[in-house]
Amino acid sequence: MPGRKGDNYVLAEAYERINNGISELSYTGVNSVILIGHGVGASIGAAYAASSQVYSNSYNPVGLFGLIMVGHRGASAQKGTPYDSASELHKLHMPVLDIHMAGDSYAAGTSEERKIGFGEDEAYTIVEVAEGDSWLV
Numbered sequence: 001m002p003g004r005k006g007d008n009y010v011l012a013e014a015y016e017r018i019n020n021g022i023s024e025l026s027y028t029g030v031n032s033v034i035l036i037g038h039g040v041g042a043s044i045g046a047a048y049a050a051s052s053q054v055y056s057n058s059y060n061p062v063g064l065f066g067l068i069m070v071g072h073r074g075a076s077a078q079k080g081t082p083y084d085s086a087s088e089l090h091k092l093h094m095p096v097l098d099i100h101m102a103g104d105s106y107a108a109g110t111s112e113e114r115k116i117g118f119g120e121d122e123a124y125t126i127v128e129v130a131e132g133d134s135w136l137v
Contacts, residue, residue: 014044015051022064032065042072050088066095072114073107089118096124103131 022033037045049067089096098114100107111126118124 015048018045018048032063034066034068035064036068036070037072038070039073042069045069046072046092047088049094050091064094066097067092068097068099069114070099071101071104071107072098073104073110087117089114089124092118094123098124098126100126100128101131102128 018035025033035045035049037043045067046069049064096118098111100111102108108128115124115126
């Protein structure tokens with residue numbers, strides 16, 4: 001956004017946009033949301049879901065039910081940055097679906113690290129999409 005400075009304004013703005021979207025959904029009667037992010041958006045979605053900024057209160061009781069990360073490349077190489085989702089996943093108490101393409105060796109190699117970061121839980125699922133079947137990734 002023009003006029004914004006600093007490394008972390010993107011996350012703050014993304015959180016605000018996600019909250020606004022969830023708020024709009026609540027006005028239509030939606031009470032559970034599954035957040036989907038692709039690439040950096042998957043890192044932002046994971047950071048948002050792990051943060052205390054998840055939008056749910058008595059005025060607007062929309063709950064975040066799950067997280068889908070597509071082509072997510074976040075791992076400990078980003079340790080200490082706002083995109084260090086591998087270190088934050090243990091804070092999630094919801095199902096997570098981690099989807100990557102078979103040809104994306106970095107995403108494939110870091111998906112196990114993210115699953116370990118999440119914890120030993122059956123609620124974290126890794127799906128590898130064969131390159132020929134990649135209409136989504």
